[in-house]
């Protein structure tokens with residue numbers, strides 16, 4: 001009798017576990033679908049193509065829609081037209097990852113009647129940026145990763161420099177940079193004469209990422225660094241062994257956040273489909289290529305397309321007041337403050353535009369379009385500079401913003417400060 005009750009208990013527990021597992025799987029699949037859909041919807045046909053989005057779509061196997069076709073065509077066109085003249089080495093590296101994951105040969109990109117080889121361009125730009133000291137550790141790691149996936153291993157000095165930097169200042173580099181460096185060094189590990197150095201660096205930095213997760217109760221850095229951090233920890237377990245990674249805790253942070261920004265989605269999608277940027281090379285491409293269309297993730301129609309109704313516009317709400325100040329303490333001190341009145345739900349960019357229209361001599365500013373939206377290059381005539389490593393940094397009170405001016409929406413009476421800073 002007792003054993004019957006025990007067996008029933010075990011069966012019930014098993015059934016419960018299967019239901020929970022099933023639920024988790026369906027939540028997971030639903031999230032992947034939703035992120036893919038939102039990401040696709042964010043693609044604007046009148047803006048430059050974003051290689052990180054094409055890369056994420058390829059890794060997730062969403063390669064059969066018209067958006068994918070458009071992105072690939074535009075990426076090739078842009079590569080041919082702009083790679084040599086107006087891209088940084090990091091941008092060229094991202095283009096290479098996007099092309100590789102699309103089963104295209106970056107050595108022979110053909111568009112608009114022209115053909116170029118991106119590899120010598122990347123190498124030349126990388127060397128120039130290193131010599132001029134304008135490269136970031138994130139950019140250098142991205143370059144190493146792209147070259148490594150192309151089986152180009154003649155940049156051992158750069159590999160060694162990244163490893164040494166991780167050992168020197170492991171924790172003072174931001175989480176995104178640490179994670180990108182992990183991906184680069186994991187790739188380079190088996191093709192280097194510096195295995196001991198790389199091993200030590202990977203051990204230090206991956207342990208640091210695990211410590212960050214513990215400190216942040218699952219969050220590694222901030223919500224926007226999670227994508228790269230998950231990719232890094234997923235691919236480097238041999239370097240933090242025997243320590244174990246609480247993978248479920250880290251993933252639950254991602255499950256509980258509703259990502260809206262295309263770049264954030266593009267970085268978080270690969271780990272959700274068990275992939276990382278390391279899969280952008282031949283393996284990832286072959287895996288995606290070998291899939292039949294039915295194995296690929298189907299994309300349900302998006303609102304506003306194919307007859308699915310769009311949501312009605314929300315009713316207008318009362319305006320809000322935002323305090324905005326600009327401060328430069330680095331050279332030729334200045335500090336100005338103003339209050340502006342904007343409609344509720346306005347972005348910081350809207351706030352800055354109102355400040356500029358009210359006091360153009362003081363609050364004039366310039367932006368450049370980047371993959372994450374508008375990047376503020378100068379305020380009050382003072383521009384950031386890659387050689388001097390200066391930029392305009394944004395704070396709410398004294399906390400650095402975790403979003404750019406194009407997406408951050410200040411609250412009523414919030415005090416936003418733009419401070420000319422170094423990095």
Ligand code: B12
Nearest residue numbers: 090091176224225374375376391393394400401402403404
């Ligand atoms: C390096 C870096 C910087 C450097 C860039 C300098 C340089 N010469 O490279 C500096 C320190 C200046 C910087 C500044 C900021 N950054 Co930043 N940065 C990064 C990092 C680590 C790598 C970006 C990169 O090189 N990508 C590779 C290249 C090839 O791609 P790219 O598209 O050409 O990259 C350029 C742009 O991304 C631009 N950029 C860098 N940061 C930001 C932020 C925003 C909002 C925009 C529009 C552009 C931008 O600079 C890059 C180089 O030109 C990313 C991490 C990540 N996960 O992506 C964070 C990251 C993009 N930055 C972030 C933020 C929040 C900022 C700031 C808004 C911080 C602040 N409180 O002021 C400011 C920008 C303010 C402004 N003036 O508009 C967030 C964005 C989060 C989000 N919601 O999208 C990230 C993801 C870091 C994070 N996890 O929080 N950043």
